[in-house]
Amino acid sequence: MKYRSIAVLLTAALTGGICLAQTAAVEDFKKTPTTQQEKEYPQVNSERKVRVSIPAPEAQRVQLDIGGVKYDLKKDEKGVWTGESAPQDEGFHYYQLNIDGASVPDPGSLYYYGASRWGSGIEIPAKDQEFYAVKNVPHGQLRETQYYSNTSKSVRRVYIYTPPGYDKDSKKYPVLYLQHGMGENETGWGNQGHAGFIMDNLIAEGKAVPFIIVMENSSINMSGMPRGPRPAGAPRPGAGQPNAAPSAPSNGPRMAGPGGGMNFAAEFEKILCNDLIPFVESNFRVVGDQAHRAMAGLSMGGMQTHSIVVANPDKFAYVGMFSSGTFEPSEIKDIESFKKNTKVVFMSFGGREGGAARIGAAADAWTKAGIKGVSYVSPETAHEWQSWRRSLHEFAPLLFK
Amino acid sequence: MKYRSIAVLLTAALTGGICLAQTAAVEDFKKTPTTQQEKEYPQVNSERKVRVSIPAPEAQRVQLDIGGVKYDLKKDEKGVWTGESAPQDEGFHYYQLNIDGASVPDPGSLYYYGASRWGSGIEIPAKDQEFYAVKNVPHGQLRETQYYSNTSKSVRRVYIYTPPGYDKDSKKYPVLYLQHGMGENETGWGNQGHAGFIMDNLIAEGKAVPFIIVMENSSINMSGMPRGPRPAGAPRPGAGQPNAAPSAPSNGPRMAGPGGGMNFAAEFEKILCNDLIPFVESNFRVVGDQAHRAMAGLSMGGMQTHSIVVANPDKFAYVGMFSSGTFEPSEIKDIESFKKNTKVVFMSFGGREGGAARIGAAADAWTKAGIKGVSYVSPETAHEWQSWRRSLHEFAPLLFK
Known part of the structure; x- marks a missing residue:
């Protein structure tokens, strides 16, 4: 007793x-x-x-x-x-x-x-922290710059990772558009995500081809430019996740309810397609076609990726959803056309997340439909950055090959 | 009573x-x-x-x-x-x-x-905040990258501002090495200093020629790379300044005593001359000669500029000291040789700082010695960032013309 x-x-x-x-x-x-x-x-x-x-x-x-x-x-x-x-x-x-x-x-x-x-x-x-460690290898650059968005009628901040060698050669590069989660911003992947170091190390090991990564803010603020200095933090949409946010922050998160990802996606889709992609393709040395364009995101960013790809099946050849649910071939109207130009659909979850059990079957469905489906489960992690660092580390080697 | x-x-x-x-x-x-x-x-x-x-x-x-x-x-x-x-x-x-x-x-x-x-x-x-406001003008890039320093035996972080147009043309640019103050780091000029926006606006108005700015950490930490995400803060060496730091921070500043600027300078001089300048000159499109190289800094960073220029009179053609004391022609051994290659010596202070009264005479002494001496006093500011933002805004138009 x-x-x-x-x-x-x-x-x-x-x-x-x-x-x-x-x-x-x-x-x-x-x-x-x-x-x-x-x-x-x-x-x-x-x-x-x-x-x-x-x-x-x-x-x-x-x-x-x-x-x-x-x-x-x-x-x-x-x-x-x-x-x-x-x-x-x-x-x-x-x-x-x-x-x-x-x-x-x-x-x-x-x-x-x-x-x-x-x-x-x-x-x-972490046991596997070497993959995002700062090593004496050639380093890319994490560039902060501003561009004018006609959609939001404001000057917006964007972070762009350029791989080692970008400044020395004259070739054109493929591009990954990589989104953060709810309650985060454009600084997340560069700071707590260590996206740049993950890519520097993968490229040094010959495991990934060099590509550009574009990181913008998809928690749309129509009133102007996202402000303030760098660093950033992780998204906390997974209520009840054991390793999520501090409890009940008194000045705490204001999150959109269910479906917020979809509303955000519609707004961000305009900025992405009408302003950001044209800015990147006219200001960086990139190949501006579907075969050389990928989109991925974590949590809300993956849900945005999902809905933007469904609405624009001719824009991205590689799709990554990290802790963002499942994507099924049945969601694409013209699967024959999609198959010709889309190379990989990648879905991941932390092993402690509920969704982890479902992505294997979804990946198999893609492979059966004729597009490479890949699933990845991060061991012993929840809805958190270690899952997403590992997801990028698994996803990046699949791109542009 | x-x-x-x-x-x-x-x-x-x-x-x-x-x-x-x-x-x-x-x-x-x-x-x-x-x-x-x-x-x-x-x-x-x-x-x-x-x-x-x-x-x-x-x-x-x-x-x-x-x-x-x-x-x-x-x-x-x-x-x-x-x-x-x-x-x-x-x-x-x-x-x-x-x-x-x-x-x-x-x-x-x-x-x-x-x-x-x-x-x-x-x-x-501030009344004059427009000069560092984010405007719809062509924007440069603030690039974070890493390089290996043989002096410190570590991978070090550096921020590099490249002006608008750098990615589109193929010409070579002059470079300003710009240092923070004591208790600050390499993020200070980009974050609270708004160096990038000051330059974007000056260039858009045709008031400054485009140049590259290199911002490294001269508070030498030999144990490794300066860590952590961006943003930054200002130096508080001026004890007794009315608008300086919060009082008695319990986990507060650990500042070197008087002369710290000089000791730091000797250590940073090696990193700058042996590692950083060679890295910049082999990885960015820069003109690698004295005529196209400037150095400036605020407070401790200006003291470091001072002593590095005295020790290396053949390295920089433009010298800026913001809230950093005075620099006299008598400190240069071979003034005839220095005169041939050095174009400007700039000294500034906040109007509330004691040093403000002395820099006019020092600037006159340089002009008499055959090198353009310029002094600037920031109205109604102390040992603080508004003085240094204004100092950069006054100094930049004098460079590389």
């Missing part, structure tokens, strides 16, 4: 996001790549627990809020509050601190845009 | 950075360009007062910490704390919140690197 009560309490704690007392942690905590260089915390240990520490001598309660759970910190005699989370999945997660009821960024972390806000992020070192 | 006591108290409050009660503010507060798009605060009014607001229902005391002064906020019945600062100078300032003794970023602001930390920044709209 005693044990059963504990189990019930524990279940309530895990599902309800209430305060958890932690068992003693292994004392091998280290700073992570997302800790500010001049700061000592946050840290992560070999159990993948996150430890934060902040001086707050007059505070009554300080909590670490990560993965939908709030963990109480403890105050020492100097007024410094310290404490740990339960083990987190490998990869990148959002979090925040709560000081006497105020939800604030951790002053020790780097900041990323996600969950519709700039805030703290933490990197839990 | 009563009034005298109040005056003494007020003086103590203004100079000692203690809590200030504010007089009623004009109620025309608006969000600023440095407020997160999804957030309502921080705001600024026509008196240039900063208003912040944060829910912190359980807190005992919440303060706004800006310009070396802490302002008490007031709690409403919903537990939301709100309050204003005294009027701030036009331009960009760092600030933070203090919640029951914890110094944290404002969750409503964008974040910048300065004072040796990523944290909150606020833009006070």
Whole structure:
């Protein structure tokens, strides 16, 4: 009876996001790549627990809020509050601190845009982190520039990855249009996604052909240019995902309801087709035909990819949907024509996501229909950046070959 | 006697950075360009007062910490704390919140690197803000890339501004090496400095010739690549400047003592001359001679420029020192040779800085020595970004003509 009560309490704690007392942690905590260089915390240990520490001598309660759970910190005699989370999945997660009821960024972390806000992020070192590590290989460039969109009647910011060698040769390159998720922006793939380093490493290993990546903001803001400096964060559309956003951010995410992806897609489709693709094709050395154009996205960005490809079956030869549901051949009206010009349909999910079970059959359906269908499931990750980094790493080698 | 006591108290409050009660503010507060798009605060009014607001229902005391002064906020019945600062100078300032003794970023602001930390920044709209506004003109690119430094034995990050047209023509461009100040990094000029927009606008108006700008990190970290995503902040070496850093940041700046600029210069000089200039000259279309090379910097970056030019009088034809002291012809050993190849020595200060009074005479001394000496004083600004944005705006039109 005693044990059963504990189990019930524990279940309530895990599902309800209430305060958890932690068992003693292994004392091998280290700073992570997302800790500010001049700061000592946050840290992560070999159990993948996150430890934060902040001086707050007059505070009554300080909590670490990560993965939908709030963990109480403890105050020492100097007024410094310290404490740990339960083990987190490998990869990148959002979090925040709560000081006497105020939800604030951790002053020790780097900041990323996600969950519709700039805030703290933490990197839990992953077994496979080498594929996005910064190595002494030829590096491409991540270029921030602006263009005028006649659709939005505003100057808009876009990030463009050009591969190593782009500035030295005179050839034309294929292009991948790569979208972020809901609550994110055009900085996500470059910052927490490490898209540039993933491509630099794949190209250095001869596993991917060099191509350009275009990253724009598909959370349409018709009032003007997306503002502010770089870094960014991950999307949190997957309510109930165990490693998703901090719980109940008080100034938190404002997400569109179900179907938001589709509405966004219609708006973004105009900007993409009428303004962005023409801008890229007249300002960069690219081959401007279907065979040399790909589109992919994560979560909402994959749903946008999905609906834009269905509406424009003659625009993209490669389609990638990361944690974005399934795409079936039956959705294409003229499959014979689509087959001639479309080369790959790629679908992925994190292994902890519900959709993971369905994409294998959908990929098989594509292959049977005469277009290469590929599915990928990221081991032991949820609706989060490690799934999407791995998805790009799997998708990129399939392109433009 | 009563009034005298109040005056003494007020003086103590203004100079000692203690809590200030504010007089009623004009109620025309608006969000600023440095407020997160999804957030309502921080705001600024026509008196240039900063208003912040944060829910912190359980807190005992919440303060706004800006310009070396802490302002008490007031709690409403919903537990939301709100309050204003005294009027701030036009331009960009760092600030933070203090919640029951914890110094944290404002969750409503964008974040910048300065004072040796990523944290909150606020833009006070300036009368002359048009010169760095995002306009519908041809835009250059701000490129983030990596290169291997044999000096630091590490892969280092560098930002490179290429002017509009660089990708379309095949001509070679001159280059400005532009350094940040102490406690800042390579993201400062692109983010809070708006170097790219200043150049885009000057070029569109025909006031500056197009050139490349290279921005690296001269706060040398030999242990590896400067990490983390973009944005950045301003340097706070000028202790006692009224609009400098937030007061006493608890995880705050670690600045080198006097002379730090010189030590940093010697280390950075090796990286610049042996690794960075060769990287730029072999990877970008630049004219690799003295006549087409300029160096400038703000505060510590200007001191580094100063000492690097004295040590390498054959490297740069244009020299810019923004809030960085004075440079005299007597410091150059072979002035006859220097005169043949050096075109401009530019020195500037904010009008509220002590050094402003001295640069006119120093500029005259250069002109008398046969090299164009130029001085510039930014009206009503201190040791801060508005001084440096204006300095770049004055310096750039003098280059490569």
